[in-house]
Amino acid sequence: MKLMNPASQLAGQSRLPDVQTTIFAVMSQMAVRHGAINLSQGFPDFACPPRLRELVTEAMAAGHNQYAPMPGLPALRERIAGKVADLYGSQIDLESEITVTAGATEALFVAIQAVVRPGDEVIVFDPAYDSYAPAVQLAGGRCIHLPLRAPDYAIDFNALADAIGPGTRLIVVNSPHNPTGSAFSSEDLERLEQVTADSGAFLLSDEVYEHIVFDGRDHQSLLRSPALRARSFVVSSFGKTYHTTGWKIGYCIAPPRMTTEFRKIHQYVTFAISTPMQHAIAAFMADPSFHLELPAFYQAKRELFRQALANSAWKLLPCRGTYFQLMGYGNISDLPDTEMAEWLTRDLGVGCIPVSVFNADGRDERILRFCFAKDDSTLEAAAAKLRALDRDPAVGPGPGE
Numbered sequence: 001m002k003l004m005n006p007a008s009q010l011a012g013q014s015r016l017p018d019v020q021t022t023i024f025a026v027m028s029q030m031a032v033r034h035g036a037i038n039l040s041q042g043f044p045d046f047a048c049p050p051r052l053r054e055l056v057t058e059a060m061a062a063g064h065n066q067y068a069p070m071p072g073l074p075a076l077r078e079r080i081a082g083k084v085a086d087l088y089g090s091q092i093d094l095e096s097e098i099t100v101t102a103g104a105t106e107a108l109f110v111a112i113q114a115v116v117r118p119g120d121e122v123i124v125f126d127p128a129y130d131s132y133a134p135a136v137q138l139a140g141g142r143c144i145h146l147p148l149r150a151p152d153y154a155i156d157f158n159a160l161a162d163a164i165g166p167g168t169r170l171i172v173v174n175s176p177h178n179p180t181g182s183a184f185s186s187e188d189l190e191r192l193e194q195v196t197a198d199s200g201a202f203l204l205s206d207e208v209y210e211h212i213v214f215d216g217r218d219h220q221s222l223l224r225s226p227a228l229r230a231r232s233f234v235v236s237s238f239g240k241t242y243h244t245t246g247w248k249i250g251y252c253i254a255p256p257r258m259t260t261e262f263r264k265i266h267q268y269v270t271f272a273i274s275t276p277m278q279h280a281i282a283a284f285m286a287d288p289s290f291h292l293e294l295p296a297f298y299q300a301k302r303e304l305f306r307q308a309l310a311n312s313a314w315k316l317l318p319c320r321g322t323y324f325q326l327m328g329y330g331n332i333s334d335l336p337d338t339e340m341a342e343w344l345t346r347d348l349g350v351g352c353i354p355v356s357v358f359n360a361d362g363r364d365e366r367i368l369r370f371c372f373a374k375d376d377s378t379l380e381a382a383a384a385k386l387r388a389l390d391r392d393p394a395v396g397p398g399p400g401e
């Protein structure tokens with residue numbers, strides 16, 4: 001019997017039938033197409049530290065151009081362990097508990113594949129970063145979506161306690177939180193410890209913005225709590241910290257037995273991560289001043305952007321961490337947020353991200369996300385365009401349009 005070309009059948013057999021191209025690619029491409037100021041996808045428009053770039057060149061010149069060890073360069077894992085000890089008071093064994101990955105994206109994906117089995121429930125909080133749910137779906141698990149509510153987007157721990165059951169395999173948390181800019185307090189950490197204490201659930205903690213926390217707060221890493229740490233994969237990314245999102249280097253910290261399972265998958269997803277880059281980051285981390293000064297650096301940008309839009313029709317929500325500012329536009333238009341984001345990108349010339357795409361139920365609170373990891377001049381130019389919307393009624397899509 002002659003079988004049909006399998007490619008002709010594939011769309012109807014998709015492993016991820018409801019997944020479309022990620023909003024970050026869609027909105028960034030739209031911004032480029034229309035020549036808009038791109039505050040959509042989260043990446044800096046300024047350079048990484050020149051010394052870090054030189055260190056990559058030096059590593060290449062020194063011959064560090066072959067495969068790195070599968071779990072990551074020991075020198076880099078040593079720096080990571082040192083940083084975690086300094087900041088969170090947690091002792092991590094670099095041999096058995098740290099794996100360097102191709103960005104946080106790989107770490108999140110691999111951690112989910114390592115523990116989620118067909119039929120398992122995974123609790124996620126919406127709005128949720130968009131890579132969690134597809135990874136759960138590929139593992140055969142089922143997401144239980146709990147809402148975070150404006151303006152604070154804090155976890156409702158009573159609702160979490162009610163949602164945790166015998167089928168709960170994994171709980172995914174993210175602080176500082178993309179897209180909302182919320183961040184855990186020390187009480188949140190205590191409550192998380194209480195409500196998970198008697199459960200059999202693992203935790204996956206996405207902490208890629210660990211060094212971008214404002215107003216004198218400390219980052220509440222799950223690594224601070226021995227009880228949470230014992231059941232957690234903690235994921236971070238150098239892309240956010242060193243203005244190098246294009247390098248795609250991150251890491252996962254987890255107890256030895258969890259790391260063993262994690263590495264079984266990591267070794268067949270990427271095996272190892274770019275060697276000269278790992279050398280460069282390890283050398284650069286010898287001086288912690290860069291990441292210690294990062295909160296002040298980004299807080300100044302947050303202030304600049306917020307002040308430029310103060311007393312405007314835009315409603316600025318609190319931003320405790322990350323480099324994202326949420327803004328409500330209920331006073332400007334009642335367009336759905338996806339259409340408003342497209343209009344702003346195409347017609348006003350400022351790219352942004354609609355928040356409803358991070359809600360599994362499509363909940364739309366007429367709120368948009370703007371990335372302020374940009375040069376001051378970029379932020380000023382974007383704010384001037386956004387302000388024009390409330391100064392001139394002729395500018396804008398208009399209510400109900």
Ligand code: PMP
Binds near residue numbers: 042129178206236
């Ligand atoms: N998690 C969150 C919350 C993010 O915002 C991002 C990306 N920016 C990632 C994970 C992925 O990080 P990476 O670019 O290191 O893969």
Ligand code: GLN
Binds near residue numbers: 040041042043
């Ligand atoms: N994390 C970035 C953001 O939130 C984008 C990452 C990506 O493009 N995959 O904008």
